[in-house]
Amino acid sequence: MKNTIAYGSSDDEKWELACQCADFYIRTAIARSYGLRMLMESSFDQLRREVSDQLYAQALDFRQKTFEAENFHNYCRQSLLEREQQAAHLAARTARLPSSHSRAWKRDLAKHVLGHHRYQLPVGQGGFNVGTLRDLGPNEAMWQPSLVADAIPFADFMYVYDCGSDPIAGVVQSVRSIVARRPSRRLDMLFVSHFDRDHICGIPHLLHQQRGLRVDTIVMPYLDDIDRMIAFGRSVATSGERTAERFHEDVVVDPVGTMARFGPRQIVMVMPGDEDEGGSGFFELPPAEPPLSDPDGMPWKARDSTGWGSASPAARRTLDGATVVRRIEFDVGGGSEGGWLLKPHVKQASRRDREAFCAAVEVILRWPRGSFREKVKIEKERRGLVTKHRTAVSRAYAWAFGDKNETSLSLYSGPAEPQKAGAVLRNSRTFASARVGWMGTGDAGFKDPETVQRFQDHYRDEIDWVTTFMLPHHGSENNFDPSLFVVGAELFVAAAQPIHSHWKHPAPEIVKAIKASGARFRRVGSSPKSLLEERMVVFWPG
Structure with missing residues (x-):
């Protein structure tokens, strides 16, 4: 139906398109309030780019006044009811015995066990x-011993999330232990949360050509030149060993080139999903093939994380050969049912803080106003900033960001289709549900409700299955507010043993709040006794 309104060019095709975009936005907001998703949501971004911001704002104002919201609310209620009925019918058709029952393991037809x-x-x-x-496989004689055996030597798939410490000696020792226990020397995926020295300095040891592992795929956040300088300004406030400093500088100056030295088959960079967080730059890059599984390893599929079944993620290519995606999840080792889900999410610094940082560098270095954005595109200038002007970059970060830690890649790791699965944990207890998910958060910030809401929206289908949650920034009070209820995990973990007492990692207030909620808290420090090891078998009965 054509809209008619006295808004200048009301009969223009652009106005109709603007109204269509506005209608889709309104429907999407209502659908999300019911926990539903709109079809073709990824197409909205493409349509929206064809409409000017001014015309879209006019159309949105018009449609918010004229849209028949109650009819769509009724449609959503009916859809939700039908979904619940379908789920109930599915549960009735696939009803199974508890995992502890011996006959549950006789149903081998569609069973997948990881x-x-x-x-x-x-x-x-x-x-x-x-x-x-x-x-x-379906053989119970195999999965029971796996709960007590060392998993590193015989793993079909191995991934790492971050590899660093301050001082570096702590991570080097752990890397040597992992490499020595991995005869194949294969590392399927390395996830890098952000470019702070204490999260990456162990990578040259982990991926050393002679004494390390051979990595297939590296996944890290897409940070432009400005974002990497911001990350450097935050990290440079403390000094480290020269080898760690040199690698840190190289990653900031040229992340893809530095990681490519380790010989990965592919480098995947994940952009922030929201355009107001920098995701709009995605469409300025040339199209590319999405990430692909290595035929020689455990198979996995890259999917669009918006939830549209098996759709491949849209991908772009950087000039230096990295694959860039906005929304992606990796389904590892999936069988007829089940598999393991690795799902990243990137939260980027706000535009306002970025602009403040750029202005601060210009003031401190007495550069012409507005020149930082162009200078930082030049590799020689970036190298000078991380070597000759380290103090200036650090001061600019402190002025623009204070104690905030913004850009980071979080990672969910847990069973695919957990609602259909069962899990057996290593403490000999059996469970009827597979609530065994893990969440790593790097140095992400969870201090404001809007950020938390976006995080929860991204992990809408996984958040309730998280049982182990890694506190961001070692449990710093500057990154986490327990009153916002980011996740209802059973175990909260802080990887922390600060060498500077004023850091207060983890924050006593956070630990107290976690314990008061009935959850458990665990600090993993430098003592071997603090190692956190979780072992489980997850199965999807037929």
């Missing part, structure tokens, strides 16, 4: 999490 181990290694102030997967 062993999953994860290790938060005791590196001190830093981050080093290792996860493994092994296809155990």
Whole structure:
């Protein structure tokens, strides 16, 4: 139906398109309030770019006044009811015995069984999490011993989330242990949350050509030149060993080139999903093929994380050969049912803070106003900023950001289709549900409700299955507000052993609030006894 309104060019095709976009926006907002998703949501971004901001604002104002919201509310209620009925019918058709019952393991037709181990290694102030997967098949004689065996040597798939510590000795020792226990020397995926030295300085040791692992895929956040300088300004406030400093500088100056030295088959960079957080730059890059699984390893599928079934994610290519995506999740080792889901999310610094940082650098270095954005595009200038002007960059970060820690890649790791699965944990207890998900958050900030809401929206289908939650920035009070209820995990973990007492990691107030909520808290420091190891078998009965 054509809209008629006295808004200048009301009969123009652009006005009709603007109204269509406004209608879609309104419907999407209502649908989300019911926990529903709109079809073709990814197409909205493309249509929206064809309409000017001014015309879209006019159309949105018009449609908000004239849209028959109650009819769409009724439609959503009916859709939700039908979904609940379908779920009930599915549950009735696939009803199964508890995992502890011997007959539950006789139903072998569509069964898929994965062993999953994860290790938060005791590196001190830093981050080093290792996860493994092994296809155990339907044979119960295989999965029971896997709960007590070392998973590193026999894993079919192994991934790492961050690899660093301050001082570096802590992570180097743990890296040597992992490499020595991995005869194949294969590392399927390395996830980098952000470019702080205490989260990346162990990577040259982990991926050393002679004494390290061979990585297939590296996944890290897409940070432009400004964002990387911001990350450097935050990290440079403390000094580290020269080898760690040099690698840190190289990553900031040229992240793709530096990571490419380790010989990965592909480098995947994840952009923030929201355009107001920098995601609009995605469409300025040339199209590319989405990330692909290595035929020689455990298979995985890259999917669009908006939830549209098996749709491949849209991908772009950088000039230096990295694959850039906005929304992606990796389904590892999926069988007829089940698999393991690795799902990243990137939260970027706000535009206002970015602009303040740029202005601060210009003032401190007495550069012409507005020149920083162009200068930082030049590799030689970036190298000078991380070597000759380290103090200036650090001061600019402190002025623009204070104690905030903004840009970081979070990662969910847990069973795919957990509502259909069962899990057996290593403490010999059996459970009827697979609530065994893990969430790593790097140095993400969870201090304001809007950020928390966006995070929860991104992980809408996974958030209730998280049982182990890594507190951001080692449990700093500047990054986490327990009153916002980011996630209802059973175990909250802080990887922390600060060498500077004024850091107060983890914050006593956060630890107290966690325990008061009935959840458990665990600090993983530098003592070998603080190692956190979680072992489980997840199965999807037929």
